[in-house]
Amino acid sequence: MPLDWILTLVLAWLLIGGTGVFALRRLTLVARLLFPAGGVVGLLLFAAAAVALPEAPQTRILPIGLPSLPFHFRLDSLAAFFLMVIGAAAAGVSAFAAGYFRRGEGTPPGLLCLEYHVFLGSMVLVVLADDAYAFMVMWETMALASFFLVIANHRIPEIRRAGYLYLLLAHIGAIGILLCFGVLQANTGDYTFANMRAQHLSPFWASLAFLLALFGFGAKAGLVPLHVWLPEAHPAAPSPVSALMSGIMLKTAIYGLLRVTFDLLHTPLWWWGVLLLGLGLLSALYGVVFAAVQVDMKRLLAYSSIENIGLMVAGIGLTALFSAYGMRPMAALALTAVLYHVVSHAFFKSLLFVATGSVLHATRERSLGKLGGLIRFMPWVAWMTLIGALTSAGLPPLGGFVSEWLLLQSFLFTPGLPNAFLNMLVPVVAALIALVAALAGYTMVKFFGVIFLGQPREEKLTQAHDAGYWERLGMLWLVAGCVALGLFPVPVITLLDAVTRPLVGAGLGAVVSGSQWLLIPVSIERASYGPALFLLGVAASFALAFLLVRVFYHGRLRRAPPWDCGYPWQNARMQDTAEGFGQPIREIFAPFFRIERTLPTPFDRAPHYHVRVGDHLWHGLYLPVARLVERLARLIGLLQRGRIAIYLLYSFVTLIAVLMVVKR
């Protein structure tokens, strides 16, 4: 039954989108009625998927698409889990979007509404698809819908360029996925996932399928070196769209990777795990180091998404390693960490992206160098962003810490692996994860501190207004998610038991559900973490200190200008800028960056300082490939002579060749 409900809900989203077309320019109708309705559908999707998660898989065959090639849909626990993530995040973002879109920004609101809901619906159907045909159709619909959303402000050339880059990489990735399905069906001609599951491929073909899937889904997820579209497309899109792309769409790639590696391809080989681990860690480090030096708030978040995807892929790698060696409970622990990170990232990254939307509307400014001090003018947005930033930094007792904790716990089990080489790799890997987590804290202090704290760096910021009620409602829902995931990990992990069991053959449910307040993944002697107790401890000390100081001493205070070692002139320009905050990272991780600096000489009349941080991969990999493609295209272009005689000659030669090949 839940599968039917979910398909109905997708239909409802498409209908809401379709209604938008009939109200192209009626902003009030679209914003106040259609987007909230979409949010309610998201909530219902969340509920329906939650009901379906523990149940047995269900299938449906819908006779749409080509004749004799119907769409197969299947709802199992993995799909239901991702549907819950999609529904929950979409509910928050839709509520925010109800207050976000304004008149006169590129694409008319009604059309945006259509693209937005088609995007949501196609993501649901990607997760539900049970044959390669339906999967690819939905995958492409998703890519196209998001492309049109990215170029909503299509009058700006950079945005069109970012959208084009995104579309290009999405399609190169799609080729990889298509070829992967081609390998998986093993010459049977039957492209349903049920058939692929029944095939037992030789290690060579299985590895080929895995590598193709890694390439295809890696391009969508933004794994290094296929990440270049992400920091371009995310800032270009309107904020709710960035939130959906970063919060949910990247997760569909994680879903695809999990589906192919653990479901369609049964048991992974050990070196797949090492490859995933390596690529994941590279992406995580690359992402966070670049995030720390960004000066555009949305680019910073986009790089932070690369980091988080990297952590998830590293976790998948660890899961693959454990399952290759048959260590099922450990594999379940690592997979639980990955899934937990999927859902907490969906909440906190959506929250941070929509928050940048509010800041953008209030100030018309995206550059960190021109913001500052907004906590005094937009307290709601500031405090909710603080929760998101702390979650993103992986700090207890919020959601991001739980997944990080589980991931580190599973790394501590790796010395049990029956492979001495891998055992030696572990300290390095755990050290890198720790470094990435610590750098994420640095980045988030920069993000929050530069935008919301300090003095306003521009005069106009003092006119900034707080977010409207719809925007606050959406953000509040996402904040609630971050906090709930942080404080109550036990019910979530118990729920995840049903997801990990079919994939790796074990789950944490039985162990974890032994205690409500403490998270005990293995045994109480081994490790435990009680977020609620933790918060209680800090809060109780906070309250006691507050009360006792007032009882024994006093609570008086006086406002005065800041002291700052007695310097008389203070202005906003003397604060650390975003560049300044990134400077230590630029020094320490210098080999990562391609830095272009223009420094003033002492004799300059108008001294000008400029620094630009570039990506080695863009110059070392993408530009040469682009040049190569251009050269090849020019060679092919030589065929075009522009004279009818030559074209007739081509036809004649082709005809002769065909006649020689085709014999009857």
Next chain:
Amino acid sequence: MNVLGYLSQILEILLALLLAPLLTGWINQWRAWLQNRSAPSLLQPYRKLHKLFHKELVLAGHASSLYRATPYVVFGCMALACAIIPSLSTDLPLSPAADAIALVGLFALARVFISLAAMDVGTAFGTLGARREMLIGFLAEPALLMVLFSASLLSRSTSLTTIVDTLAHRDLAIYPSLAFAGVAFTMVSLAENARIPVDNPATHLELTMIHEALILEYSGRHLALLEWAASLKLFAYSCAGLALFFPWGIADALSPLALLLALPMLILKLALGGALLALLEGVSAKMRIFRVPEFLATAFLLAVIGMLVNILLGV
């Protein structure tokens, strides 16, 4: 868990709150002696706290509520840290709430809050201090985590009480992995507690201060709480170091007698450790801020080597 367990937990928190300023005073006394100065009284830190609590609170004009909440948050974090680190006994009711990883997270939470508060007023020194503090933090945090991982690989657990319990019951021998970890831990503690050679707790020289730059704008009760939290942090780190590397004498069974015996042992160890810290500070010089990454990278490497040794040799 019985009444005695809760009693020992409360005793441990109270002991930390009361003894932490004393430890700071003790170290200051030793520093003065080593520098051939006449030393301040051992009770000087208490007098300072008392004075600061009495003083009027002067708040920078546009400071937000985040700025006002931070001293309490930092104080709460440090109090919780002292509560979960086993100093007197290895049987603590609060200990399951946070293991070694969560302890590192707890310190990180305090650091993030104090850095954000320093950025809140929007002065040049505050943001400078925040940047430097986060720089030291992101280098020190992984090293600390690696040290704790070395210890947890030996005991197959990340729970602090289990780690200390295992380490306290092994034979008296030098464990190479722990030796590496111990050196790394000392280096990290110096950096995290704003001691020489990374930072100087006695300076307000603009170009070199880190911790003092963070709390530059604080006054009155806020400053008192932050000073107290700083000494609590030093106390927590000292107790963690003692519990990991010199765990002998800690009470493993809950009986009033065992607790009573553990207390003088702890005070003796802290006194020795404090004197050593002062000596270490006395013979080293403050380094430039851009040498600090090298210093902490060394600590990080040592900790990783310790872990490798542990995995390869199993000791």
